[in-house]
Amino acid sequence: MTAKLKERTSHLESAIQEMEDFAYSASHDLRTPLRGIDGFSQAFLEDYGENLDETGRDYLNRVRAASQKMSDIIDGMLSLSSITRKKMQIQEVDLSGLAATIIRKLRINQPQRNVEFVIAQGLIATGDPQMLGIVLENLLGNAWKFTSRHQSARIEFGEKLADGKTAYFVRDDGAGFDMAYADKLFKPFERQHTEVEFPGIGIGLAIVKRIINRHRGKVWAEGEVEKGAIFYFTLNYL
Ligand SMILES: Nc1ncnc2c1ncn2[C@@H]1O[C@H](COP(=O)(O)OP(=O)(O)OP(=O)(O)O)[C@@H](O)[C@H]1O
Ligand SMILES: [Mg+2]
Structure with missing residues (x-):
């Protein structure tokens, strides 16, 4: 029974690995032709744009915007895939310290915003510091972004x-x-929100989930429209 289970597990693991390798190389290989589409539509616009009417130029600009969007999606898939491929370095991680650094950067980028941060001190966890940094960057970054249409905001990490x-x-x-x-x-x-309201491609939380899975933890969310959101995660790498 155990031998059979082991065999099935290893079979499944190699099937997952195969899919992962495929996703990685497909995303990677899509980059070159996409650069061609973007580059040549730009050249076309620059060199022949004067010979086109407004509608023609608008079409070409749309080609460029669509290829830029596709490039963002490909980058998203590659970052997602890099989480699975990365070797973990487990150690003690100062989550409160990481959060403070991330918040400083958010404030520098948009100093005019009126946001109160409340960070619990001394939160120490066990995990991969770089990956947990990515988790906090995404969760705090989302909190920062999805409060941006309010006059003032309060963001808490605890x-x-x-x-x-x-x-x-x-x-x-x-x-x-x-x-x-x-x-x-x-x-x-x-x-759940339009790109006009809040820019983004929708990859951050998928990355968070993958990192938390690798830490054998759970991640979940609660929210209410126009009242706010709360994202929880546990880590099980003890
Ligand atoms: N703090 C939050 N408040 C409200 N909605 C949120 C919050 N965080 C995430 N969401 C919802 O979950 C969606 C997915 O989040 P995710 O971080 O994956 O994508 P994104 O922030 O839209 O884009 P990206 O992270 O790729 O820049 C968001 O588009 C939004 O609808
Ligand atoms: Mg995000």
Whole structure:
């Protein structure tokens, strides 16, 4: 029984590896032809744009915008894939310190924003520091982005007990989301807001989920439209 289980597990693992390799090389190989489409439509516009009417130039600009969007999607797929391929370096990680650094950068980029941050001090976890940095960058970055249409905002990073385990959380009082879609948000390229309202391609939370999976933890979200959102994660690398 155990031998059979082992065989099936290893079979599944190699099937997953194959799919992962395929996703990586397909995304990678799409870059070159895409650069051609973007580059030549730009050259066409620059060299022959004067011979076109307004509509013609508009079409070409749309080709360029679409190839830029596709390039962002490909970059997203490559970052997602790099999380699976990366070797983990497990150590003690100062989550409060990481959060403080990320917040400093957010403030530097948009100093005019009126956002109060509340960070619990001394939150130390066990995990891969670079990967946990990416988790916090995405969660705090989302909190920052999805509060941007409010006059002022409050963003909190803390911990609480959930089912007897330490869960870290990032809470904001921004745009929020409809709970009916709470699980969908963690799937690649699934978004609940338009790009005009809040820019992005929808890869951040898929990356977060993959990192938390690699730490044998869980990630989940609660939200309410225009009231805010709270994202929790646990880590099980003890
Ligand atoms: N703090 C939040 N408040 C409200 N909605 C959120 C929040 N964080 C995520 N979401 C919802 O989940 C979707 C997916 O989030 P995710 O981080 O994956 O993508 P994104 O931020 O839109 O784009 P990207 O992260 O690729 O720049 C968002 O588009 C938004 O609809
Ligand atoms: Mg995001």
